Amino acid sequence: MAVLVAGGAGYIGSHMVDRLISEGYDVVVADNLSTGHRAAVHPQARFYEGDTRDAHFLDDLFAKEDIDAVIHMDAFSLVPESMKKPLKYFDNNVIGMIVLLEAMKRAGVKYVVFSSTAATYGNPERIPIHEADRKEPINPYGESKLMMEHIMKWVEQADGIHSVALRYFNAAGAKADGSIGEDHHPETHLIPIVLKVAAGQQDQLKIFGDDYDTPDGTNVRDYIHILDLADAHILAMEYLKQGHASDVFNLGSSTGFSNKEILDAARKVTGQEIPAEIAPRRGGDPDTLVADSSKAREVLGWKPKYDNVEDIIKTAWTWKQKHPNGYEDQ
Template sequence: MAVLVTGGAGYIGSHTVAALLEKGEEVVVLDNLQQGHREAVTGGRFYEGDLRDEEVLDRVFRENSIDAVIHFAASSLVGESMKEPGKYYHNNVYGALCLLEAMNRVGVKRIVFSSTAATYGEPDSVPIRETDRTQPTNVYGETKLAMEKMIRWYEVAHEFRFVSLRYFNAAGAHESGRIGEDHRPESHLVPIILQTALGQRSHISVFGEDYPTEDGSCVRDYIHVSDLSDAHILAVERLRRGEDSAIYNLGNGEGFSVKQVIEIARRITGRDIPAVIEARRAGDPAVLVASSDKARAELGWNPHRSNLERIIESAWAWHQSRPQGYND
């Protein structure tokens, strides 16, 4: 039986495909390549197509013996979501609806959903736990929460089983050096810092240094992308064992400040990496860190690659070898 990975040519999706293949799984990938890269898909059977295309989805399920789906495919830029809410509702929510309907037509009832800790909005406490209230502060988080709720209702109506994984910042690159992080445009802190180290940017912006944190800059969760891949596979295994649906946070439990990330990157790269302090961005909380206690206890998840040095070392190796990303 095969695992279908939607958005499998994207950053986290491609690393999960690689991890599945390493475990000997049969893998099917569906991606429209709007954000993903064909070269990032290291194996399996690839289909170029959109979730909202019923004909493509039915063909994927008809031509493969799929027993579980890992769903990554979604638009994910917070700023863009606030400017183009329609795009996010159509691609994320309607796209997920089309996927669930196609799964239901063929009787595939297991789905692992790549959600986000942005579903929580401004946290009431840190670290964030799965029982905390969900009140997103942006359209991206709102659509992800809507997708979670929709999957839950498919469980009620059609006996689906799901695992929803909520996390913040994936970072780093595969240990093989073959795949890494390449977004267009790039919005993630670690690759922006490393692009600055390569001279592709004049500086890295630090938005605010007067937050109530140890060094005044925002603190965020950073998880190695391969640790996230492991969690998705553990979630598939949970569903295959027939266990109940569940929601898990994936976090490092402590968080790293923007200034910490920059300083460690300077040490690892040996580059100056100019940083410019700018005004706070509206809506940026001081600290966003998720507790992963539940995932560790129930999934057996062990994020052993997620110290900041290892994350940046792997990312730096990728960016040095592929300074133009997959365009090289």
């Protein structure tokens, strides 16, 4: 039996595939390469180029491959873009989920582990955030993922497809050897942009807002290493296969860093000055997002290996130094 990673050519997906293969799983990847990279997919994974909104593509894949679980990482995920193009997000993310679940139902596939997000909480009612806390997204991206979670809940009771939704906080870093990493076009995420400035590819960092309700006025986020995220998916998939009911887990380090603190940490790691200026807010950014991840630790037995943001940034810096222009260099 094989695991299907939908979105396996993306930043998180490619690390997921790498981790699954190193753990001995047989892996199939589906990706339309709209934001992912063919070169990011592990050579031992069987690759199918296509779209999760395409029922024929999925039926064909499920007919050719013996899939027993799906890891669904195939969604658009940029907060600022979603503010400008909400329909693009609802179309790709929500419709993609519906078409995928319908195809899983036809093929008799019973398990799905879904990449959800801390953006489902909006401006949280308390910090750290617990899974049951209020969910009022303040951007279309978070709203689309919350809708996807709701769809999975109703499908479980009607169709017996069991799911785990993993609400990621801020995924960061790269495989330690720098062979795969983050490469978005355009890049909007804080750490890769800071490292672009460190590498001399961009003049300066713009910090979007310093008038938030946080200690230094800049947004606070909870950064988690990408391979720790990947490990949690494997645990969640095995949890479902053991017969447990559907559930939702936060995945974060439970420590918050402000944008200014990330900049300082990156200056330390890279030894570069990294010029920065304060710019206006970009819209859709909650003040603070920090996870309570104790449920994933207790129920899934998840033990993140990276507990230091500088170590996380170091792995992203190794990738940046080895691949200054990302996958274009390959």
